[in-house]
Structures are given as C-alpha cells and as structure tokens.
Amino acid sequence: MRHSARNFGFARLVSALLALFLCLSLPAFAQEKFDIQPLTIVTKDGKSHAFAVELAVTPRQREQGLMNRQEMADDKGMLFAFGETRQVFMWMKNTYIPLDMLFIGKDGKVRAIKENAEPLSEAIIDSQGPIDYVLELTGGTVKRLGIRSGNRVQNELIDSLRKAK
Template structure:
C-alpha cells in the first residue's frame, strides 16, 4: 500500500516555508513544461568492410526533437547516438549550435545506403553541414566513431525506421 507522507511545516519559520513552497512550485513547473515524450531508442547496425557495428540510438521523429537533437549533451557513450528521420528524401542541413560534443554526421538515403559522412563536426559551430545529396535520415554518433569502424559512403545502415516501408 502506498502512503503519502505529510510534510511537516509546523515549527518552520516564514523563510523555510517560502523555500519549501518555491521548491514545490519549481518542481511542478518543470514537470508541466516537459513535453512528456522521452525519446524512444532502438538498435541500429552499420555494416562496413570491418563487420556489423551495433549502436543504441535515440529517435528524433518530430520537428521539436530534430531541432533539439543532441544539444547540451556533455557526454555520450561510443555505442550511442541519434537517428533523425525526415518525412521524405531531401537535401538536409545540420549544425552544431549548443552542442558541446564533437559528432560524426552520417547522411543516409531512404534505402539505408550511406550517402556521405561529416566527420568530427566542431562543437558549438553554427557552420552549415549539408548532405551531399537528398537523404531521408541522419545519424549522429560521437566524433571519431565513424572513422573507428571504417564507415564510408556506400556502406549500409539498418534500423527499424529505415527497414520499415
């Protein structure tokens, strides 16, 4: 059985009550401002000449999640990343604004073929990083990871978002 424990305010001075009320208000405000949608994750495999390399990627499927991307992330495991899905194949531009991590951006066609890779993008840069041709997906991995698995244009990416019709 769950019980809610009462908060004892008797004996608290005016300042302590104010701090408690402020903390409660801020917590409720933070909760209500959240979009409530924790990013869904899924496995993603990049097949290169060195083999299959599996990553766990967050899915950026909405305009809001694509705009936020990996901004403000200070750490990320080498086997994690994010996949951005667009409504159709098109020229895509990215940037590193508010992103403290160096990232590899892998531009992927609708059929899963890698069209190109922007390696070790500079943190916080507002320079535009453009896809080499129209693509449906962009995968962001920690900077240097694409090189460490020897990924290159023409290699194949598999993920539930890419593989579904």
C-alpha cells in the first residue's frame, strides 16, 4: 500500500507540473487572429489578379506573420502594414512554404520583389529602400502572373491610409 501511495503522489506532482507548464506556455502558442480583405494587383498590361489577404497590422501579428503554416492557397496572401515609411527587413524563420515578397510604397506601387524566399531561412530579406507594406504570396506567384516592380496594388487598407496621409 505504501508503494502505490508514493507512485500516486509522484503522478500527481508530474500532472501538476505539466499543467503549470501548459498554462505558462499558452501565450507562446497562441495564434494571432487576422482580418481578411480583398486585394488586387494590376499589372502594366492591365491584367488584374485578385487575392484574399490577411492583414498583419499590429506588432504581434507582424511578428507571427505566416510562421508555422504548412500551406497557403495561390489566391491567398498576407499584407504587412507598418504604419510608416521605412526600410524593412524580413526573414523566413519558422516559415515552411516558399514566399514571394512584394515591397510596396504608400502609393500602392510595387517597389521591389523577392521571389521564392527560402523556407526556414534566417537570412535577412531587405526591402532595398523605404516602403510601407509587404505583401507575401505563395512562391512562384510573381513569375506565374507576370508581376513586376511598378505594378499597382489596390486594397482598402492601402487606399484608406494613402488618402489619410
């Protein structure tokens, strides 16, 4: 009887420690929620390409980005809004899918593009100048749709902030 009581006490201790660990770790595992808006890229030849994008506008949303995602549909993406014009540095840490990154000015024009950013890489991806937004799309989208610097990105968030400035 004494032996089983000791095992029961040990099991309770382990359970309590596990519960405490999970409670303390929940904020680290909590996923941010993102609003979704339609976004259109208009190429110089007049073609329009529609996407539904998640908006990363808070520091926590921008920090999480597309990390830990295993897939993303070709007509989806994430739009990062920084609230100011500045040079931006991105990376692919904990991001499992290749991404095309479009660096966008406050006027909605694509300033620079990084195609097929390598999954899980911690290499720094530079915006190559001051921008206001980064649009992340599934790797290969830029090439498939013929997206280039100078193309216009239309979206409610971009349009409303451009008019407010």
